[in-house]
Amino acid sequence: MTNDDGITAPGIQLLAESLKDKYEVMVVAPAQEMSASGHAITIRMPLWVKEERIDGRFLGHSVVGTPADCVKLGLDVLSPGKIDLIISGLNRGPNLGTDVLYSGTVSGALEGALQGIPSMAVSMTSWDDPRYETGVYVVKFLIEHFPWKDLPEFCALNVNVPSVEPEKLRGYRLTKQSKRRYRDYFEARRDPFGNTYYWMLGEVVEDDEDPESDYLAVKEGYVSITPITVFMTDYKLLEELRRRLDFGDKGDR
């Protein structure tokens, strides 16, 4: 298990505790919050690792690094044996639409997929009232009922859970990553020495009308499950450019 909210976050701790009865759980998570860290990895600095305990009980390893660092180090160094499934979460806040690009949570799952391990990112779609118990319920359901063992290499699941009680979930829906995105704006401030600095803020834009959109599923009370890949080639555009350009595969200049 990893996350991007850091090893001290309630989402990962509750999930680890809840699965320990039935499964062997290993936690490797960032020492600090790494939200919006994208698929960053740490290559110019070494990685520091620490054993973390709660009330004396071993919880897992914290890494001064990103979720992708945690997965790599977890698999290569810290794991005592084969890992069957990587779960990145439970994240506080949604990872819908273009969030996928910025999300440290999703990058944890994609890194697992890159390493050939079935992986899923699981996010609670509310910031204020994340209801992690519902996330635990969903993860348990997916572990038992989703054919995650058959996830192909390089592919992962991006799961978003509505913030309602488990019995109020309407079900599960396989979805597409939507074009849900942000309209950014910046708030300028001046420090005591006269220098300007900027806070990045954004308003969410939800104008994707595809009924299979990830955020629509959540809005309608369903758990959204989007199969995602590390391959970002735009095949439609590739074909179009090939038709149009006279340097294609021919190597003319």
Added chain:
Amino acid sequence: MTNDDGITAPGIQLLAESLKDKYEVMVVAPAQEMSASGHAITIRMPLWVKEERIDGRFLGHSVVGTPADCVKLGLDVLSPGKIDLIISGLNRGPNLGTDVLYSGTVSGALEGALQGIPSMAVSMTSWDDPRYETGVYVVKFLIEHFPWKDLPEFCALNVNVPSVEPEKLRGYRLTKQSKRRYRDYFEARRDPFGNTYYWMLGEVVEDDEDPESDYLAVKEGYVSITPITVFMTDYKLLEELRRRLDFGDKGDR
């Protein structure tokens, strides 16, 4: 223009200088090297901006942040008018295969695409001998001959340039993001106080046999141009899961 090697890097400075005669150039780049920063953005800290000069001449703005931060702040705050094209580079080192996921350079272009501006990431595929003049030559060629004005929203170009003299380039090839990736390993060390830390290292794995692969084009002396998208849904897997699962769109639980 932005990059992930930082505003002091020769790649961005040479490119900016070389295009200034003919085009209006604006540089907004990280204050420090941000390689492998993925598509990270800075949301828990404010962004500091500084005007940078070389020998008294204005070069551009540096931002204590990531390439995606630079693009957002550049477009929203620093730009005096409409931006026609965002170029992220010239990067030192390739961005081929799964590099796309980790690359700060590519994230600069994808962020531009998200903001609806035609964007390209341009990388020199050699670390030791990047030959930025060839990169400048390629960028000039693409500005004049590539229909970048027609790039659809949410799509960008990932360009990789072989490290040879311009006249030795064999041409341009439209390619796919390959599964070129790394086999990671970690080197453990001990600090003077007895704590262990790890350096992440990796060996490149180039076993993708698709003749349209990005890295093959470069190996064969072509400039590789891969159209990429911010949408990471795996449609093939989506269809397969839909056929197979009895909770699909129906919302059964």
